[in-house]
Amino acid sequence: MTVLPSTFNAADFLVDRHVREGRGERVAAVSARRTLTYAELSAEVRRVATGFRNLGVRPEERVMLCMVDDVELLSGILGAMYAGAVPIPVSTMVTGPELGKVLGDSRARVLCVSGEFAGQAVEAVALAPEVTDVVLDRGETAGFGDRVATHDWTSLSTMEDNGRGPYASWEDSPALWLYTSGTTGQPKGAMHRHGSIRAVCETYADQVLGVRADDRCLSVPKLFFAYGLGNSAFFPLAAGATTLLEPGRPTPQLMAARVRADAPTLFFGVPTFYAAVLASDLPSDSFASVRQAVSAGEALPPALFERFRARFGVEILDGIGSTEALHIFLSNVPGQVRPGSTGVPVPGYRVEIRDELGAPIEVTGQAGELYVSGPSTATGYWSRYETSKQVFQGDWVRTGDSYVRNEDGTYSCLGRFGDMLKAGGIWVSPAEVEQRLLEHPSVAEVAVVAAPDADGIDKPVAVVVGVPGHSVDPDELIAFCRAGLASFKRPRGVIELAELPKTATGKVRRNVIRELVHDSLQVVRVSP
Numbered sequence: 405m406t407v408l409p410s411t412f413n414a415a416d417f418l419v420d421r422h423v424r425e426g427r428g429e430r431v432a433a434v435s436a437r438r439t440l441t442y443a444e445l446s447a448e449v450r451r452v453a454t455g456f457r458n459l460g461v462r463p464e465e466r467v468m469l470c471m472v473d474d475v476e477l478l479s480g481i482l483g484a485m486y487a488g489a490v491p492i493p494v495s496t497m498v499t500g501p502e503l504g505k506v507l508g509d510s511r512a513r514v515l516c517v518s519g520e521f522a523g524q525a526v527e528a529v530a531l532a533p534e535v536t537d538v539v540l541d542r543g544e545t546a547g548f549g550d551r552v553a554t555h556d557w558t559s560l561s562t563m564e565d566n567g568r569g570p571y572a573s574w575e576d577s578p579a580l581w582l583y584t585s586g587t588t589g590q591p592k593g594a595m596h597r598h599g600s601i602r603a604v605c606e607t608y609a610d611q612v613l614g615v616r617a618d619d620r621c622l623s624v625p626k627l628f629f630a631y632g633l634g635n636s637a638f639f640p641l642a643a644g645a646t647t648l649l650e651p652g653r654p655t656p657q658l659m660a661a662r663v664r665a666d667a668p669t670l671f672f673g674v675p676t677f678y679a680a681v682l683a684s685d686l687p688s689d690s691f692a693s694v695r696q697a698v699s700a701g702e703a704l705p706p707a708l709f710e711r712f713r714a715r716f717g718v719e720i721l722d723g724i725g726s727t728e729a730l731h732i733f734l735s736n737v738p739g740q741v742r743p744g745s746t747g748v749p750v751p752g753y754r755v756e757i758r759d760e761l762g763a764p765i766e767v768t769g770q771a772g773e774l775y776v777s778g779p780s781t782a783t784g785y786w787s788r789y790e791t792s793k794q795v796f797q798g799d800w801v802r803t804g805d806s807y808v809r810n811e812d813g814t815y816s817c818l819g820r821f822g823d824m825l826k827a828g829g830i831w832v833s834p835a836e837v838e839q840r841l842l843e844h845p846s847v848a849e850v851a852v853v854a855a856p857d858a859d860g861i862d863k864p865v866a867v868v869v870g871v872p873g874h875s876v877d878p879d880e881l882i883a884f885c886r887a888g889l890a891s892f893k894r895p896r897g898v899i900e901l902a903e904l905p906k907t908a909t910g911k912v913r914r915n916v917i918r919e920l921v922h923d924s925l926q927v928v929r930v931s932p
Contacts, residue, residue: 418641419432429441452482473636485573491580499524579598607780612721620645621646632672663694688716699723703816745814748813755775757772757775771833777801806820853921876900899921
C-alpha cells in the first residue's frame with residue numbers, strides 16, 4: 405500500500421500557524437503605509453489566494469511578481485503559495501525585454517506588477533504570449549491590449565475569503581522559483597520546495613542568528629533576491645517576529661532613517677552597502693538598535709568589518725548563500741567572527757572543496773571549488789537539463805566559488821572561478837588584492853579584474869571609488885599594494901570611477917568592468 409506524504413504548506417507555516425497558536429495580535433509586517441498583525445496578514449493572504457484562484461490560477465502554476473517591497477508583494481508571494489501556486493518574484497530593475505524573457509521562459513499566465521514598472525510590463529507582456537492576466541498595484545491598466553485582462557490589486561486583495569484554507573501541498577511540492585541574476589549567462593529559474601523554506605528557518609535563522617519573536621528585521625536586499633526573501637519574509641515570520649518592509653532604493657540615509665524610526669534588531673546588507681555607509685556622514689549611533697548585522701552576496705573584506713565595528717559598534721556576520729541553496733549555508737558565528745573568512749558550515753549543511761576533477765581537497769590552504777549539500781537546495785533549474793546536470797550532482801551543488809579551508813576550520817572565499825586571473829603565470833585572487841586596497845584611506849570601493857597589456861598578456865587592473873574628500877593617486881595605490889602583497893599580485897593600473905556598476909542585488913558586475921577596462925586602457929596608468 406502506497407503511503408502518501410503528509411501535507412505541509414509553507415505559507416500556512418509562516419502565518420496561519422501563529423494565529424492558531426494564539427499569536428494573532430503580534431505585529432507581523434510594517435511598511436511606510438501599513439502595519440499588519442499576524443491575524444490581519446493571514447486574512448490578507450487568504451484573500452489574495454482567493455483572488456488568484458478566481459483568475460484561474462491552478463495549483464503548481466506560476467505567478468510572476470515584479471513589485472516593490474511592501475505588503476502587496478509579501479502577501480502576493482504568500483498568497484500564491486497558500487493557493488498551491490508557485491510565485492516567482494523578479495527584479496524590479498529589469499528592462500521590459502529582460503522581464504519579457506523570464507516571463508516567457510516561466511510560462512506564467514499571471515503577472516503582478518507595481519505601477520512604477522507598468523511600462524516595462526507592457527513591453528514584457530508583448531513578448532510573452534501565454535500571459536492572460538496582469539494585476540497592477542497603484543498603476544494604470546491601459547496599454548496592455550485586448551489580449552490581456554487587466555485587474556487592480558485592490559480588487560484582488562479584497563476578495564471574500566472562500567474558506568478553502570491552504571492548499572494541501574507536501575514538503576516536496578513546488579513552492580517558489582527564483583531566477584538567478586544572469587550577469588554571467590542566461591537567467592535560470594531555480595525551483596524550490598515548500599520544505600526548503602522551513603529548512604532555512606530551522607538551520608541558519610534558528611541556529612546561527614537565533615531569531616526571536618521580539619526581533620525586528622530590516623533588509624537592504626529586496627524580496628526578489630533569495631537573501632532578501634529569507635531576511636524579510638521567511639525568518640521573521642517563522643519566528644513570529646516583525647518584518648520591516650522598505651520599498652525605496654536603499655541608500656545609507658534612507659536605511660538609517662528606517663533604523664531610527666523602527667528600531668530593527670537584525671540588519672541585513674551586502675558589502676557594497678556597508679562600504680557606502682562608511683563613506684557617508686552618518687552618526688556613530690545610527691545602528692544603535694541593531695544587535696546583529698549580517699552580510700552576504702559577496703565576501704566582506706576584513707577592512708570593512710573592522711571599520712564598521714569600530715565606528716558603529718555593531719558586529720557584521722559574513723556568510724555565503726546562493727539562489728540554488730535558498731539562503732546562507734556557510735557563516736561566521738556571533739561573537740566568534742574571523743574577519744576575512746566566511747566562517748563555518750551552518751548546522752544541517754556540509755561543504756567540500758574539490759579540485760578540477762571533482763575530487764575532495766583535504767589539504768588546508770589549497771584552493772578549489774566549493775560544493776554544498778543541505779536540506780534547502782533547489783530541485784534543479786526549470787527547463788535547463790544540461791545545466792542542471794552540471795550544477796546539481798546528487799546531494800551536492802556546485803557553487804562556482806573558489807575557496808580555501810583555513811587552519812582553524814573556517815573557510816575563505818577567493819572569488820568566483822571566472823573572476824580568478826593569472827599574473828606572471830600565477831593565479832591571483834581579486835578578493836585578496838581588493839582587501840589590501842580597501843585598507844588604504846582613499847579607497848571606498850574597489851574591483852580588481854584582468855586587462856591585456858601591450859603584449860596581450862592579462863594583468864590585474866584596479867577600478868576604485870574614492871572616499872569623499874580624498875584624492876586617488878594610482879601610483880600611490882600600486883605602491884601600497886606592492887608593500888603589502890607579493891609583487892606579482894599588485895595591480896598594474898588603476899582607474900577611478902564615481903561608482904561601480906552593480907546588479908539589482910548589489911553585486912559588482914565584473915563582466916561590465918572587464919569590458920570597461922579593456923576599452924579604456926589609454927587612461928590607465930600602467931606600472932612596470
